[in-house]
Amino acid sequence: MKQPLGVILAGGLATRMGGGDKGNLQLGSGTLLSHVAERLHPQVAGLVLNANGDPARFSGHGMPVVADSIAGHAGPLAGVLAGLDWAADQGSDSIVTAAADTPFLPRDLVARLQSVSEGMVHPLALAATPDPARGTARHPTFGLWPVALRDDLRAALTQGVRKVVIWTDRHGARVATFPDDAAFFNVNTPDDLIRAKAML
Secondary structure (H helix, E strand, O other): OOOOEEEEEOOOOOHHHOOOOHHHOEEOOEEHHHHHHHHHHHHOOOEEEEOOOOHHHHHHHOOOEEOOOOOOOOOHHHHHHHHHHHHHHOOOOEEEEEEOOOOOOOOOHHHHHHHHOOOOOOOOEEEEEEEOOOEEEEEEEEEEEEHHHHHHHHHHHHOOOOOHHHHHHHOOOEEEEOOOHHHHOOOOOHHHHHHHHHHO
16 A cells, blocks of 8 residues: 555644644653654655644744645644645645644554555545443544545535544544554643653
């Protein structure tokens, strides 16, 4: 399977962190975003950042920035669509997404997502971890997405779909289960940032 392009999702409002760009928060010798990029970059054919507003604030990260094409902060699916449109322009047939506030994401994220989606006409998969109550808990900002479904996703967003799994379930998305829940630990609050520093 061809190596996908990587899309780091940073289009949220970071309200629980008091606003601003969580990705630019300091963590050890780097930022949250630089840790995510360092882990994802070796797994993909190229990286782009999905973020809204002035792209210059991310200029130090050395990657292109694409904004949502759907207005009104429509959530992660809008970021996925922005990434798919960018990938189409690059001649790629798929992307893998990761959230900008998850500095410990798996170093085998792409390989596992591709493995579970083998044989699908339009490879589509989400990451998940074991959950005592539900069996598995999906992590909808971590997925493999086919460029071929971008117009279907655009139509769904235009119709008001915002929840990732509603759209992915429609297309029979598969699940790649990872053993370590800590790999998807995301920094939402100042306390989370303190915990991430301890984990680092």
